[in-house]
Amino acid sequence: MDCLPQAKRLLLEKFGTPSRSKTSVGTPASSKRPATRIGRIGNNGNNLKIARVADPIGVFCRVRPWGHSDEERCVKIINEKQIALTPPDTSMAWKLGTAKEMTYSFECVYGPDADQQTIFENIALPLVQNVMKGKNGLLFAYGVTGSGKTYTMSGGPNSSGVMPRCLDVIFNSIASNHARKFIFKPDRMNGFDTQSQADAMVDKQRELNTITKTPRSRNGNTRMPAWSATPGDIDASCRNRDPTVVSILQQDSLYAVFVTYVEIYNNFVYDLLDEGCFDDRTKKFNLQSKMLREDGNHNVYVNGVTEVECSSSEEAFEVFLRGQKRRKQAHTSLNTESSRSHAIFNIRVIQAPLDSNGEEVTEDKSLICISQLSLVDLAGSERYGRTGATGDRLKEAGNINNSLMSLRKCMDILRENQQSGSTKMVPYRDTKVTHYLKNYFEGEGRVRMIICLNPRNEDYDENLHVMSFAELTREIVVTRPVEKKLDPMTPGRRKANEIFKEARRRIVEDIKIDESEIPMDVNMVYGLGPPLPSCVMTKSEEEGLITNLRRALEMRIKGRAELAKILTEKRHNFRIRLIDAERDVETMKIETTNLKFRVSQLVEEKEKTERVLQVVQFEKNEQETRADELEKENRALKEELENCRMEIRQKELVHLKDKEQLKTDLELQKELNELKADRHLQREEAKLRASYKNKDKTFETIRSLIAKAEDDKPRRSRSHTRRRSFSESMSTTSSEADFILSPTKTRSRVISASNILDVPPSPIKSRSGGVVAANPRSYRSRSSDNDRWIEHTPGQPIKSGTVFQPVMKKKKSLSRLTSADEIVNKASKYCLNLQQSDGDGGLETKLYKGDVIPSRTGGAQVVFNDVEILKQVSPSNVQHTSPSKKRISSSAFLGPMTGGGTTLVGKLVETYDEFDSVTGDVLAERCATGIGHQIGSKRSRRT
Numbered sequence: 001m002d003c004l005p006q007a008k009r010l011l012l013e014k015f016g017t018p019s020r021s022k023t024s025v026g027t028p029a030s031s032k033r034p035a036t037r038i039g040r041i042g043n044n045g046n047n048l049k050i051a052r053v054a055d056p057i058g059v060f061c062r063v064r065p066w067g068h069s070d071e072e073r074c075v076k077i078i079n080e081k082q083i084a085l086t087p088p089d090t091s092m093a094w095k096l097g098t099a100k101e102m103t104y105s106f107e108c109v110y111g112p113d114a115d116q117q118t119i120f121e122n123i124a125l126p127l128v129q130n131v132m133k134g135k136n137g138l139l140f141a142y143g144v145t146g147s148g149k150t151y152t153m154s155g156g157p158n159s160s161g162v163m164p165r166c167l168d169v170i171f172n173s174i175a176s177n178h179a180r181k182f183i184f185k186p187d188r189m190n191g192f193d194t195q196s197q198a199d200a201m202v203d204k205q206r207e208l209n210t211i212t213k214t215p216r217s218r219n220g221n222t223r224m225p226a227w228s229a230t231p232g233d234i235d236a237s238c239r240n241r242d243p244t245v246v247s248i249l250q251q252d253s254l255y256a257v258f259v260t261y262v263e264i265y266n267n268f269v270y271d272l273l274d275e276g277c278f279d280d281r282t283k284k285f286n287l288q289s290k291m292l293r294e295d296g297n298h299n300v301y302v303n304g305v306t307e308v309e310c311s312s313s314e315e316a317f318e319v320f321l322r323g324q325k326r327r328k329q330a331h332t333s334l335n336t337e338s339s340r341s342h343a344i345f346n347i348r349v350i351q352a353p354l355d356s357n358g359e360e361v362t363e364d365k366s367l368i369c370i371s372q373l374s375l376v377d378l379a380g381s382e383r384y385g386r387t388g389a390t391g392d393r394l395k396e397a398g399n400i401n402n403s404l405m406s407l408r409k410c411m412d413i414l415r416e417n418q419q420s421g422s423t424k425m426v427p428y429r430d431t432k433v434t435h436y437l438k439n440y441f442e443g444e445g446r447v448r449m450i451i452c453l454n455p456r457n458e459d460y461d462e463n464l465h466v467m468s469f470a471e472l473t474r475e476i477v478v479t480r481p482v483e484k485k486l487d488p489m490t491p492g493r494r495k496a497n498e499i500f501k502e503a504r505r506r507i508v509e510d511i512k513i514d515e516s517e518i519p520m521d522v523n524m525v526y527g528l529g530p531p532l533p534s535c536v537m538t539k540s541e542e543e544g545l546i547t548n549l550r551r552a553l554e555m556r557i558k559g560r561a562e563l564a565k566i567l568t569e570k571r572h573n574f575r576i577r578l579i580d581a582e583r584d585v586e587t588m589k590i591e592t593t594n595l596k597f598r599v600s601q602l603v604e605e606k607e608k609t610e611r612v613l614q615v616v617q618f619e620k621n622e623q624e625t626r627a628d629e630l631e632k633e634n635r636a637l638k639e640e641l642e643n644c645r646m647e648i649r650q651k652e653l654v655h656l657k658d659k660e661q662l663k664t665d666l667e668l669q670k671e672l673n674e675l676k677a678d679r680h681l682q683r684e685e686a687k688l689r690a691s692y693k694n695k696d697k698t699f700e701t702i703r704s705l706i707a708k709a710e711d712d713k714p715r716r717s718r719s720h721t722r723r724r725s726f727s728e729s730m731s732t733t734s735s736e737a738d739f740i741l742s743p744t745k746t747r748s749r750v751i752s753a754s755n756i757l758d759v760p761p762s763p764i765k766s767r768s769g770g771v772v773a774a775n776p777r778s779y780r781s782r783s784s785d786n787d788r789w790i791e792h793t794p795g796q797p798i799k800s801g802t803v804f805q806p807v808m809k810k811k812k813s814l815s816r817l818t819s820a821d822e823i824v825n826k827a828s829k830y831c832l833n834l835q836q837s838d839g840d841g842g843l844e845t846k847l848y849k850g851d852v853i854p855s856r857t858g859g860a861q862v863v864f865n866d867v868e869i870l871k872q873v874s875p876s877n878v879q880h881t882s883p884s885k886k887r888i889s890s891s892a893f894l895g896p897m898t899g900g901g902t903t904l905v906g907k908l909v910e911t912y913d914e915f916d917s918v919t920g921d922v923l924a925e926r927c928a929t930g931i932g933h934q935i936g937s938k939r940s941r942r943t
């Protein structure tokens with residue numbers, strides 16, 4: 001509905017009433033020059049010539065403060081619009097004799113006392129207002145070096161210049177309509193695209209991830225660039241914000257602000273916000289020069305320039321500081337921080353209307369409006385001679401002056417074209433600065449210039465040039481930009497959307513229904529039809545516009561009537577639903593009363609149940625305590641039972657052991673008895689043989705007697721018969737003897753009698769006539785002894801120092817055996833070496849020898865068959881030697897040998913006695929254990 005006042009305004013403009021009177025802030029009314037109407041060919045589709053209103057470039061003058069009050073100065077402020085330049089004696093004009101005081105007029109003149117706030121409000125704020133309306137603006141500062149251009153544009157630490165204030169006002173104004181970050185995305189061709197809120201959120205998240213990896217700024221809000229401002233610089237967080245707000249917002253549009261910062265140095269364009277050019281090695285920025293391009297609307301832009309979206313003026317100002325650090329500045333004799341390049345800081349305001357639901361930004365790219373405010377800090381003009389510049393500085397100065405000269409040339413031709421109607425080509429492309437600003441001078445925005453003056457006498461000559469440029473510029477008019485139709489849709493969508501959302505939230509809260517069940521269609525209520533046709537009347541007699549307008553309005557009236565009908569219907573429906581709802585409420589009230597009664601009953605029941613529950617709980621606790629006690633008792637009894645069982649098991653083990661021992665003893669006893677019986681038998685046999693011998697002698701005697709009586713035949717035949725019967729009886733007796741001496745009858749379990757009987761008897765007579773006890777098995781030929789011995793010496797043997805050495809050519813100590821195989825497969829003999837004291841200081845060494853034979857279970861068993869005893873007795877103790885030991889010793893070695901195996905058996909029986917009585921325990925314990933341990937599972941049978 002904004003279209004009627006807008007149409008009225010356009011009509012007024014059409015008929016010549018300047019609309020500049022609307023600008024309340026800015027140039028004083030008295031200083032306003034009437035808008036110039038210039039003829040320009042515009043293409044409105046019908047190729048009609050239209051007149052467009054043009055404004056002159058607004059030129060303002062600012063005189064910076066001078067050092068000392070007594071210092072002579074060449075600038076004199078005549079009034080708020082005029083200044084006078086007085087040539088000093090040192091000036092060139094004085095020398096040439098053309099010196100005279102010159103007066104110059106400006107839109108407004110600001111003296112040394114003018115503060116930054118005033119400069120901003122009067123010069124820059126109208127441009128900011130324009131930008132918010134979707135129009136472009138250019139503000140540039142021009143003047144000699146050190147005249148205060150940078151100060152005016154950027155400001156100092158405690159005095160914000162034009163640029164930060166512009167940012168403040170823009171962000172203040174769009175506060176409630178600020179689009180979420182990343183809703184607008186630069187399309188890299190000077191345009192913008194929109195994206196959904198979801199996509200914007202994704203981009204936002206990505207940015208947050210990047211920020212968390214980099215340090216934060218001093219105020220903690222935004223990213224702190226690695227090369228951010230040093231403490232001496234202007235701090236974005238410390239400056240005072242300008243609180244001004246311009247209220248010319250499109251309420252149904254969302255806004256975003258992007259900034260770019262470029263510099264033109266030595267006629268090359270550089271992107272001061274390009275982050276990919278920091279050289280870690282040199283710690284310097286290697287900026288790549290950029291190209292200037294034209295977009296589809298012939299707007300010049302820097303190709304590939306970094307456009308930074310900012311959420312606040314602080315953030316934008318930090319971005320500016322970031323770029324400022326890279327700007328080419330140098331110390332010159334005229335300015336300690338002289339700008340050696342033209343810096344252009346662009347603030348781009350993007351606005352796009354919300355969709356018909358007032359929910360999201362429209363996707364229609366043609367409805368996106370981009371307006372740009374360019375703030376240009378030109379490098380200062382300077383004379384070569386004055387600065388004394390050389391090298392790079394000289395080259396810079398040359399380029400600066402060239403570009404400023406080119407700017408002046410362009411202005412000159414432009415003015416000539418405008419004044420004389422000529423169509424000379426304006427050489428914008430001569431330098432980058434004129435090329436870049438071309439669009440502004442051709443009518444794409446409002447242009448304002450601040451002439452900065454340094455009133456020192458030394459600057460007079462340069463100031464003169466600046467003044468002539470200012471005069472020239474003032475005469476140039478710039479076409480006023482066409483008012484853009486920013487939002488063609490019905491206004492109020494955003495508000496309606498908010499109201500609708502609030503209503504829906506309340507319904508969801510109160511009635512507890514799903515939010516998705518309530519349709520979201522604000523358009524139904526607020527869409528009054530298609531947008532109104534253009535109201536711009538190009539010809540007074542044009543009828544079509546009014547007809548179209550009438551038709552559109554009639555459609556709207558029709559639409560409104562339809563909406564009214566729908567409203568009535570909805571009202572009716574709503575009333576019916578309301579009545580139903582009231583009825584429901586009554587029913588519910590009754591139900592509520594019933595339920596309350598039921599609830600009170602349930603509460604009583606619940607209390608009763610709780611009491612019962614308490615009693616049950618108490619009982620349960622008691623029973624649990626009792627159960628715990630019983631459990632403890634049970635556990636103690638189980639432990640006791642287990643102990644008893646263990647005791648029984650131990651006793652059973654002891655019993656079994658005793659039983660085993662008894663069994664072994666019995667067997668040994670039995671074997672002993674058998675051996676004793678054998679010995680007795682052998683004695684009896686010997687006696688019998690002796691008696692037979694006697695009988696033989698008797699027979700011999702008889703035979704001789706018989707031989708004497710041979711002559712007597714009958715007696716001889718009788719004698720023959722008798723002899724034959726005696727021989728028969730003798731043969732019978734000898735077979736009986738053989739039976740008695742049979743090895744099988746004398747065999748013991750421990751010692752193999754067959755081995756013993758295999759050994760031939762070797763009776764040797766002693767000198768005394770007795771039989772010498774000699775064991776042929778003890779003799780071994782050292783050359784033919786192939787037996788492999790296992791030597792077992794338990795404990796640490798005592799060195800006897802005797803010549804008595806058992807012959808064991810191939811022997812291995814039991815303790816060195818590594819596997820059972822060494823006994824089973826390799827060893828054939830076993831020797832147990834036992835040493836013990838005889839109690840009288842003597843040492844008794846016993847060697848128990850035996851054969852190693854394989855056992856049935858695959859192991860090995862030792863069959864002892866010999867004992868050798870070495871007794872070392874002190875001569876003084878010979879008398880006291882124990883008789884029993886003597887007996888054992890002598891009986892073992894000096895026992896009677898009547899021949900055959902009998903002698904050896906007798907000897908072995910004696911030794912077995914000894915073995916059994918003296919070393920039985922040792923053998924049982926040590927030998928069996930030793931062998932058993934060495935052989936492992938193949939434990940040999942204890943013998």
Ligand SMILES: Nc1ncnc2c1ncn2[C@@H]1O[C@H](COP(=O)(O)OP(=O)(O)OP(=O)(O)O)[C@@H](O)[C@H]1O
Nearest residue numbers: 064065145146147148149150151335338339379380
């Ligand atoms: N109106 C002013 N009030 C106070 N100080 C000022 C004013 N104008 C300029 N100055 C001071 O003068 C010095 C030079 O100013 P500035 O750097 O802005 O000059 P410039 O025109 O940008 O020079 P150049 O072209 O060499 O860059 C600065 O220290 C600045 O603070």
